[in-house]
Amino acid sequence: MSRAATTDVLPRVHLALIAAVLVGAGCTTTLDGHPATADSQGLRYHLPAPHIYMAPQSDGSVRAQVKYLPDPNNTYTLNLNSYLTSATFNVETKDGMLTTVSLDTDSTAMSVAGVQAATEIRKAQIAAEQSEEKARKAQEQAKQEAVNNADETARVQREKLALLIDKQKFYTAHPKLNDEKTRLDLELEISQERLKLEQMERRLGLVRATPNGAFNDPGATAIVGKAYGPVLFRVLPVGEGVKLVAVEAQAVLDATAGGPAAAPAVGGLVAHPDRFEIKRADTQHEIVVHFSHPVTVDANASRLVRPSESATAVVIAGNKLKISAASGNTEVMVGLPNTLPPGNYRLDLIVQRDSGERKMVSLRVSWLEN
Amino acid sequence: MIRTTRIALVCALVESIVGCAGYTARPVANAAEDAAADGIRYYEMAPYLLIYADGKGGITSSIEMMPDTSRRMVMDLHAFAAKNNTTLTFVNGVLTTSKFIVDNTVVPASIVGTIKTLGLAAMNNAAMNDPGSGTVRQVPAPYLFKIVIDKDGTRLVGGQGVDGDNNPVTIQVTVTSEAASATSLGGQL
Numbered sequence: 104m105s106r107a108a109t110t111d112v113l114p115r116v117h118l119a120l121i122a123a124v125l126v127g128a129g130c131t132t133t134l135d136g137h138p139a140t141a142d143s144q145g146l147r148y149h150l151p152a153p154h155i156y157m158a159p160q161s162d163g164s165v166r167a168q169v170k171y172l173p174d175p176n177n178t179y180t181l182n183l184n185s186y187l188t189s190a191t192f193n194v195e196t197k198d199g200m201l202t203t204v205s206l207d208t209d210s211t212a213m214s215v216a217g218v219q220a221a222t223e224i225r226k227a228q229i230a231a232e233q234s235e236e237k238a239r240k241a242q243e244q245a246k247q248e249a250v251n252n253a254d255e256t257a258r259v260q261r262e263k264l265a266l267l268i269d270k271q272k273f274y275t276a277h278p279k280l281n282d283e284k285t286r287l288d289l290e291l292e293i294s295q296e297r298l299k300l301e302q303m304e305r306r307l308g309l310v311r312a313t314p315n316g317a318f319n320d321p322g323a324t325a326i327v328g329k330a331y332g333p334v335l336f337r338v339l340p341v342g343e344g345v346k347l348v349a350v351e352a353q354a355v356l357d358a359t360a361g362g363p364a365a366a367p368a369v370g371g372l373v374a375h376p377d378r379f380e381i382k383r384a385d386t387q388h389e390i391v392v393h394f395s396h397p398v399t400v401d402a403n404a405s406r407l408v409r410p411s412e413s414a415t416a417v418v419i420a421g422n423k424l425k426i427s428a429a430s431g432n433t434e435v436m437v438g439l440p441n442t443l444p445p446g447n448y449r450l451d452l453i454v455q456r457d458s459g460e461r462k463m464v465s466l467r468v469s470w471l472e473n
Numbered sequence: 474m475i476r477t478t479r480i481a482l483v484c485a486l487v488e489s490i491v492g493c494a495g496y497t498a499r500p501v502a503n504a505a506e507d508a509a510a511d512g513i514r515y516y517e518m519a520p521y522l523l524i525y526a527d528g529k530g531g532i533t534s535s536i537e538m539m540p541d542t543s544r545r546m547v548m549d550l551h552a553f554a555a556k557n558n559t560t561l562t563f564v565n566g567v568l569t570t571s572k573f574i575v576d577n578t579v580v581p582a583s584i585v586g587t588i589k590t591l592g593l594a595a596m597n598n599a600a601m602n603d604p605g606s607g608t609v610r611q612v613p614a615p616y617l618f619k620i621v622i623d624k625d626g627t628r629l630v631g632g633q634g635v636d637g638d639n640n641p642v643t644i645q646v647t648v649t650s651e652a653a654s655a656t657s658l659g660g661q662l
Contacts, residue, residue: 134550136512150514151566153539155523155615155634159646163610164528169537171565179514204513205560206550330647336634338521338617340543344630345521345619349642 134192134206135182145180149173149199153338155347159331170335173199246310253310257303264296291375332356374452380469381439389425389438390468396456399430404453407439407468409446419443421453431457445472496559498548512549516540518567520622522629525615528646536620540567614642 139147152174158166183192183206191207271289274281332354336347377391405421425438437450450466501507501514519541524534548568550559562569614634621628636642 132551134512136514136547136549137510138508150516150542150545151540153542153565155617157525157612157615157644159612159644160528161648163646163648165525165612165644165646167523167525167533167615169523169539171540177514181513200566201513201515201563203560203562204550205558207558331645334614334634334642334644336615336617338539338542340541342630343543343619343621344632345617346631347615347617347634349614349634349636352636353642353645 131184132206133184135184136179139178139180143180145182146194146196147178147180147199148194148196148201149175150177150179151200152177154350155336155338156333157336158333161330171198171200249310250307253303253307257300257307260296260300260303264293264300267293267296287375287377294379330356374464374466376466376468379467380471382471383441383445388441389436390450390466392435392437392452392464392466394433394435394454397431397433398435398454398456399432400426400435401453401455401461402426406451407443408449408451409444426452439468439470443470445470496548496550498546501545501547507545507547510547512547513561515546515548515563515568516542516566517544517546519544520620521631522618522620523615524618526612528610528612540565541619610646610648612644612646614644 135145137143139145150173151171154170154172156168156170158168160166181194181204191205193203193205193207194201195203267289271286271293274286274289334353335350337350339346339348374392374394377393381388381390402421402424405424405426407419407421407424409418419440423440425436427436435452435454437452446469448468448470450468452464452466453461454464455461497512499510501510507514517540518538521537521539522534523537524532527533546568548561616631616633618629618631621630634642
């Protein structure tokens with residue numbers, strides 16, 4: 104073929120190529136998905152990071168659950184590009200992870216309906232913004248009310264405690280005007296009210312710290328104790344297998360239980376000890392617990408427990424505590440061993456009333472070195 | 474030469490007019506490939522065996538289908554002068570409408586018992602939970618094994634949970650006084 108013939112053909116070829124590109128590119132839809140960067144645009148989603156969630160239960164058992172959390176180290180963006188055509192692209196996510204991706208390039212071109220849809224979308228956006236603003240104001244108001252209420256409750260409690268302490272000072276200054284039981288009762292009441300105040304102040308701090316002043320409120324009179332929290336293990340691929348790695352060390356968290364701390368009223372049964380603290384140097388290492396009704400103590404089922412943040416709790420069986428087990432008595436004497444390590448303990452007494460009811464009464468006891 | 478060029482261009486023209494649509498899925502081997510790849514990322518699914526002490530002296534085990542984070546995939550959707558109506562459904566980052574889905578049926582029922590036996594044998598080496606140890610009990614960390622099924626048979630690859638320094642982890646469980654007393658009193662309270 105001559106050079107002239109070649110030059111005749113090429114323009115036609117170029118035209119055909121350009122036509123092909125225009126036809127093709129004129130109705131092209133592509134989906135772009137890339138790792139997300141700080142400034143990249145598009146719909147973001149995360150890949151899941153599987154975890155094993157081990158949750159201790161109050162009955163001593165453990166519940167395991169597989170949890171999928173969004174992995175911030177694997178974040179991607181999606182963008183749809185359409186040229187001279189229209190397409191419907193719908194992406195749904197849950198907790199930041201993809202649930203549905205649908206692409207429909209069979210839609211008609213932009214139309215009046217499309218414009219109307221865009222208008223409706225804008226209206227919905229405005230309504231959503233107004234709703235958010237309303238919710239934000241309501242949240243602020245709720246928080247302020249919660250803070251005010253908690254603050255007022257704590258203030259009243261402080262005044263009540265101050266009055267009781269003044270009363271105690273008066274009793275101490277005038278011992279002839281009252282008996283020992285009255286003084287002990289007052290001491291017990293002060294102890295309880297002080298505990299309530301501590302909890303109220305803690306509650307106030309939580310109310311201030313939470314966005315709307317709402318939290319898992321244990322109530323002003325609940326016992327605040329300690330309990331081990333859950334453990335979260337991340338599932339990591341290793342070779343052809345898998346490895347479980349704890350995300351954090353297990354934490355000890357505040358927990359609550361119903362009932363007053365020092366003088367539990369269990370089924371109408373009220374108990375209070377003659378003292379809460381024992382010093383090793385004391386000549387007597389016994390606690391006398393006064394009951395409102397005659398009881399018989401089951402020494403074998405009773406025990407002294409030291410709630411510990413370490414792995415093992417100190418537990419002393421009731422039969423090593425020298426519990427006076429006379430039946431039908433309103434006073435029970437509990438002797439603590441001299442070898443007891445210093446610390447705070449809980450005395451669990453299992454008692455039986457004349458009616459046959461068995462109850463557990465828990466008392467707090469502090470063993471002091473000096 | 475000219476003939477070849479003309480054929481190629483005609484083919485390109487025909488292909489452009491006819492169009493094509495669909496999706497392509499392929500594995501992503503490493504971070505470099507991931508950075509360069511274009512499309513929707515997801516994980517393939519794999520079977521795992523989860524075993525843990527229940528805190529009551531027993532063992533609980535289950536086969537869990539979870540995403541295999543070592544097998545990342547990328548899917549590219551496209552429509553070129555053609556219609557493409559595609560809906561992809563994902564559950565926990567796993568594409569469930571793909572032919573790549575692995576479901577429970579990949580683990581033959583007959584070997585499930587064998588797998589659990591293997592897992593329980595591993596548990597025997599650990600300190601078991603003692604329900605009678607007081608108000609704080611200790612439960613061994615759970616075990617997780619990936620169930621690898623290949624031409625050589627079925628294997629469990631994994632082990633017990635550890636901390637960030639690779640040390641064994643023990644889970645502490647606080648028993649409420651109510652629960653403890655209910656146990657000690659035979660449920661009378």
